[in-house]
Amino acid sequence: MAPATAQSVDEETPLLRSDGGDEFPGYDIARVQSVISADGIEPTFQAVMTPEDDRSSCANHGAAADSQKKEAHPHFINVTQREFWAVFSGILFAWLIAMFDSTLMASIHPAITSHFNAANSAAWLSTVFLLTSTAFQPVFGRISDVFGRRPVYLFAVAVFFITTAWCATAQSITSFIAARAFCGLGAGGVVSAGMIISSDLIRIEYRGMYQSYINLCNGIGSSLGVACGGYIADTLGWRAAFGIQLPFIFVYLIISYFVVPTSLGPELARNEGWTLTQAAKTLDIKGSFLLVTGVTSLLLTLNLGGNVLPWSHPVIIVSLLVFCVCLIPFLKIEARAKRPVMPLPLLSTFPQANLILSNFFGTMVINTILFNMPLFFQAVKLESLTSSGLRILASSLAIMASSVFTGFFITWSGRLKPMLIIGFVFFIIGCAVTSSMNRDTPGWLAMLFLLPSGFGQGFAMPATLVSTLAVSPQAEQAVTTTTLSLFRNLGSVFGVSVSSWTLQNALIYYLTQSVTGNDRQDIIKRVRQSITEIHLLDPIHQGEAEKRDGDVPTWLSCR
Structure with missing residues (x-):
């Protein structure tokens, strides 16, 4: 069977299914269609895996001879x-x-x-x-x-x-x-x-x-x-x-x-037939070292900077410098490596790069909201830790329900693009409604406002995972999966770090404008360090702190 070509792509043909009479539906076109054209990848993108490739892959697994003895199942490969x-x-x-x-x-x-x-x-x-x-x-x-x-x-x-x-x-x-x-x-x-x-x-x-x-x-x-x-x-x-x-x-x-x-x-x-030494030489050891060192330094900077330690602290400065020093050599090594630990085409080639970066920004959005909303409930609505946690649970339930639905929908319909679009529309709606909240927003309504972003993650994230795997060669499945996971985690850290930095600096600015009295600096310091201090303030200062805490975390952190 000849590889699929751009001319054979039908706009109405689903990504993951085939109308042919193959024993395994979609076996020959599973990774050929266009994500952007509603069904897989761009029409000019060549087939990533054909039946011959798949059989070759099974042979590489050392199990081709045994596969004929196994009871075939349309869902599974060689088991x-x-x-x-x-x-x-x-x-x-x-x-x-x-x-x-x-x-x-x-x-x-x-x-x-x-x-x-x-x-x-x-x-x-x-x-x-x-x-x-x-x-x-x-x-x-x-x-x-x-x-x-x-x-x-x-x-x-x-x-x-x-x-x-x-x-x-x-x-x-x-x-x-x-x-x-x-x-x-x-x-x-x-x-x-x-x-x-x-x-x-x-x-x-x-x-x-x-x-x-x-x-x-x-x-x-x-x-x-x-x-x-x-x-x-x-x-x-x-x-x-x-x-x-x-x-x-x-x-x-x-x-x-x-x-x-x-x-x-x-x-x-x-x-x-490699020895242990020969196998070790094939690993991208230099690239792995630079990647681990660079990512660790970046995470250390984002996780501690402006939150646990000031940005001017030596630990933060050194960590940021280490990341910058590792970045350029890492890119050069990965460009030349035979089996790079992170193939650069994943981050520069359409559509893989789009899908991986969408994961990064998607997790950045949801973690920005989930990190700041407990602050809103506790500092602005003056709710307890337990009550705040129960309200956040609504978002978690939305994520679970929508992600389970998405997986079954993709398998049933064979389409990925609808879930991608719906998911990111929900992300936009979630950012809009949470950024509109203030201290006058009823608690029940604020809890409902968390649902769109939760649905956004549940619809979009599984679809981007399956899409990325669908347009990646079988030989690159492992590194594609781990690269996607890396950028999801980085998005989570960026969301928390950037929103926390924005919130703290905005609080300094707005609290300085609104808090009055001779002890205003002490009050500002106490409120920034612990939201429980708001409960201990006198009614006048409590109202001032609540207002600014209500204005800042919802609007600025969701921008």
Whole structure:
């Protein structure tokens, strides 16, 4: 069968389905249509994977001979339905645990810092986890291409187990921070490798449906981490919040050893007969080092600058300089590398670059809103922490519901563009309505105003993931997945950092104008440092602070 050409593209032909009589619907056109023309990629874009390519890919996996013995299933690649669910159900479970652990710190960090008498180190508890879980994701992708998915995945699960136990038994704040750093490495590997394995096993036509299950576990795990973490810490102690995860992770590690297929991904080292030294030489070690160092420095700058440390602090200045120093050599190395850790065409070629950057800006928007709205409810509406959290839960439920719907819609209809458009329209509506809120906005209405941005994320983000995978070669699935995850995480950090910087500087300006009295500077300082101080002010100053806190976080942070 000849590769698809631009002339054969029908405007009404869906991206992921074929009307032909093939055994696997959409098998020959899964990655040929145009995302922009409502169905896949631009008409001039050549077919990324043909049936011959797919069969070749299976051969590279070392399983072509066995595939004839397996019961064919239209959803999966080279595995039976039973084998798939044995692997995928474990991936879902590991994803849920990883999300639970990643959001746990939001509710239990006060108990940990109080135990070690280290309140000034609170920011580092979440920061180091974020640094390692984000910076190393692209590295996991390339290593799994060389050595196979299974050893990388088992390594990540093992690191996750060991470091979670370390967190539960740490005897000092320094030890605990180090444990969280390595725990981020394990959790990031579990998440990224799980996504890569899913792409190896699921045909792109049906990827959206199974992504819905991942999105559901993502939402449940994140919600449980925030909601149950504090309860566990209050009733059983903060160490139990980590200890309770250990039996589940250990059992899953044992199960994974037996059920995760040995032949997944290119497995270049085995298929090419490379020794360990030869395989290591094929890795983009220089690029990986510069990427990890640069991303870590950038995240450190954005996460701490203007929030924990002033922008003029030596740590912030040095981190920013390190990022700048790493950037140019990294780009030069990636342009020449045979197997770059982050292929530059992903960031410069249509449509991959558009989709990856849309992920960046989408997560930037939703995290800007979710970070600032609790401040609005607590500082402006003077609601409790519990009440504020329940109102934010509406957005989380919207994200879960819409993301699950999106995955099944993509598989059912074979169309991606409708979800992309609807998602980003909801993002625009979400920014507009939240930026219109003030202290006179009823609490119930403010909660409803959070729904559009939640729907925006749920509709747009799964669609961009499937679109990016659909226009990427099979050999680049791993690095595409991890690059997409990296930019999503960077968008989250940018959203929080930029909006926090904007908010703090705007508060200084507006509070200076509105707060009166001889002790105005002290009041401004107290309000900027802690929103609970608003409750302690006299009625006149409280009204002044509420008004400015209501004007600033909603409008400026959503710009």
